[in-house]
Amino acid sequence: MKYRTAAAFLLLILITSLLSCASEEKDKKIIIAEQYGLAYAPLQIMRVEKSLEKKLHGWTVEWKKLANTAAIREAMLSDNLDIGFMGLPPFLIGYDRGMEWKMFTGLCRAPIGLVTWKENIRKLSDFTENDRIALPQPGSIQHILLTMASEKEIGNPSFFDNRIVTMSHPDGMNALLSRKDITAHFTSPPFIMKELKQPGFRLVVSGEEAMGGNFTFIGGTVKNSFAEKHPDAVAALYSVIKDTIHFISTKPEEASDILSEIYRMDREELENYLTWDGMVFTQDISGMDRFILFMKNNSYLKNDIREEDIYYR
Amino acid sequence: MKFFWFLIFLAVWEIIRISGNFSPLIFPSVKDVVASLVSSSIDGEIFFQLLFSLFIIFISLAAGTVAAFILVLGSHVSGILDSLLKSLVSFFHPLPGIAILPAVILWTGTGIESIFIIVIHSVLWPMVTNLHTGYSSIPENYSFFRKNYRMNHFQMFTGITLPYSLPYILAGLKISFARSWRALISAEMIFGAAGGKGGIGWYIFSKRVYMDTAGIYAGLLVIIVIGIVIEELFFTCIEQKTVRKWGMIS
Numbered sequence: 137m138k139y140r141t142a143a144a145f146l147l148l149i150l151i152t153s154l155l156s157c158a159s160e161e162k163d164k165k166i167i168i169a170e171q172y173g174l175a176y177a178p179l180q181i182m183r184v185e186k187s188l189e190k191k192l193h194g195w196t197v198e199w200k201k202l203a204n205t206a207a208i209r210e211a212m213l214s215d216n217l218d219i220g221f222m223g224l225p226p227f228l229i230g231y232d233r234g235m236e237w238k239m240f241t242g243l244c245r246a247p248i249g250l251v252t253w254k255e256n257i258r259k260l261s262d263f264t265e266n267d268r269i270a271l272p273q274p275g276s277i278q279h280i281l282l283t284m285a286s287e288k289e290i291g292n293p294s295f296f297d298n299r300i301v302t303m304s305h306p307d308g309m310n311a312l313l314s315r316k317d318i319t320a321h322f323t324s325p326p327f328i329m330k331e332l333k334q335p336g337f338r339l340v341v342s343g344e345e346a347m348g349g350n351f352t353f354i355g356g357t358v359k360n361s362f363a364e365k366h367p368d369a370v371a372a373l374y375s376v377i378k379d380t381i382h383f384i385s386t387k388p389e390e391a392s393d394i395l396s397e398i399y400r401m402d403r404e405e406l407e408n409y410l411t412w413d414g415m416v417f418t419q420d421i422s423g424m425d426r427f428i429l430f431m432k433n434n435s436y437l438k439n440d441i442r443e444e445d446i447y448y449r
Numbered sequence: 450m451k452f453f454w455f456l457i458f459l460a461v462w463e464i465i466r467i468s469g470n471f472s473p474l475i476f477p478s479v480k481d482v483v484a485s486l487v488s489s490s491i492d493g494e495i496f497f498q499l500l501f502s503l504f505i506i507f508i509s510l511a512a513g514t515v516a517a518f519i520l521v522l523g524s525h526v527s528g529i530l531d532s533l534l535k536s537l538v539s540f541f542h543p544l545p546g547i548a549i550l551p552a553v554i555l556w557t558g559t560g561i562e563s564i565f566i567i568v569i570h571s572v573l574w575p576m577v578t579n580l581h582t583g584y585s586s587i588p589e590n591y592s593f594f595r596k597n598y599r600m601n602h603f604q605m606f607t608g609i610t611l612p613y614s615l616p617y618i619l620a621g622l623k624i625s626f627a628r629s630w631r632a633l634i635s636a637e638m639i640f641g642a643a644g645g646k647g648g649i650g651w652y653i654f655s656k657r658v659y660m661d662t663a664g665i666y667a668g669l670l671v672i673i674v675i676g677i678v679i680e681e682l683f684f685t686c687i688e689q690k691t692v693r694k695w696g697m698i699s
Binding site: 206209213229230233235236266274275298301311318436 | 474
């Protein structure tokens with residue numbers, strides 16, 4: 137009896153592992169994941185305008201909105217995702233741990249930073265034991281920038297690690313606006329602009345101050361196996377992003393028309409944010425070397441990563 | 450016996466891993482999991498996180514049990530309290546701890562208080578139910594003893610009520626522990642570092658975001674071991690020294 141149960145168990149495992157091999161064959165379908173925020177605006181336009189479908193004839197394009205990079209990595213590992221858009225640090229962490237993926241494009245630079253409602257907080261060292269900082273997750277670009285800033289100001293990069301509450305940007309904004317125990321929120325557009333519009337809310341530290349220069353906020357990664365199989369699809373995606381970015385910068389009014397519906401925001405307000413100082417949509421990638429250096433020095437990365445290895449060309 | 454099955458499980462795990470169908474980011478080797486466990490134990494990380502979780506559970510179990518005692522004793526004194534308590538149990542007992550999380554965050558924010566509220570909630574209602582059953586099942590005759598032997602209320606409580614309802618108390622503690630342990634781990638995974646310490650749920654979550662798959666399994670392993678130690682060794686030990694020895698359960 138015992139042997140029979142064990143045999144059945146083994147058989148079950150065998151079947152599931154075989155099934156996972158069988159499901160690998162899915163041709164001419166591309167699944168793309170993005171996250172919350174205005175940084176993904178070009179992707180939003182591409183999604184509703186079906187720009188990628190127009191370029192990739194006969195392909196199915198599927199868009200997913202995931203709450204954080206951990207979810208993107210897990211979806212890729214379980215073979216449910218080909219392309220993911222994320223901040224540079226989580227991409228590096230995945231690469232460091234053995235994710236077989238590469239970055240094929242930048243998407244934007246953006247004004248991001250730490251916002252507080254508390255009167256007495258002017259700089260990082262003003263935070264007390266009881267203050268809580270909301271951000272998407274440890275290891276996210278917001279978190280790494282916070283550790284960069286706290287290394288500079290306080291001399292201890294992990295100073296805030298136990299005062300972090302993980303929240304998606306919309307939840308974090310709601311928590312901050314309620315002026316309770318979440319005293320600060322490290323966030324990105326449009327949330328950072330909405331928060332700073334509130335009376336008494338102010339920026340404690342900006343991403344550029346933390347980093348000491350400008351940097352790419354969001355980039356696009358592709359799973360190696362997908363890129364090897366469909367280099368033409370990756371190239372098409374790259375050129376569609378290029379066209380869309382060009383469209384946004386040359387026709388911001390039209391872009392805002394499309395986007396204000398998607399983001400459910402006032403058109404004027406959206407155009408204002410889209411052309412905000414520091415909000416730059418570009419495929420160039422900057423700041424990767426400084427992220428690698430800082431993250432290696434502070435043990436967020438275990439291996440020596442060479443910048444030339446991580447880009448898909 | 451459990452150990453035997455555990456070894457079988459490990460063997461199957463290794464076979465799947467060696468078969469190479471899955472990325473090591475999904476199926477890390479047993480060696481990596483053990484190594485992650487050892488390194489986390491050496492730098493004390495997993496130990497402190499665990500201690501913090503168990504500390505919360507212990508405080509909540511104690512507070513929940515005392516509160517349950519007071520409520521049940523109260524319900525035996527007054528009929529109104531009794532019907533109130535019965536209604537409260539039927540309202541709140543079916544609510545999983547993690548389901549009340551959004552409401553609790555609204556009231557108390559994301560600090561350690563809300564973790565306590567959720568864990569005490571998971572402890573209190575099963576405890577009340579069990580104590581109530583235990584108390585009600587004391588036969589009428591025993592109250593005659595009290596009169597004949599002129600026992601006061603305190604002697605009655607320690608001499609008759611407590612030993613008689615001990616099997617129910619233990620059963621209540623077992624259920625409460627299981628429930629609160631689950632609620633706590635879920636809450637920690639959602640909250641982040643509550644109270645600035647984290648806990649074992651947060652340990653697993655941070656392993657997830659840093660993509661340390663071996664660390665995730667190491668955390669799960671620790672939870673299993675704690676479950677076995679508490680539920681099987683600790684409770685079995687108490688049972689054997691008390692209710693089993695007294696022949697109340699076989």
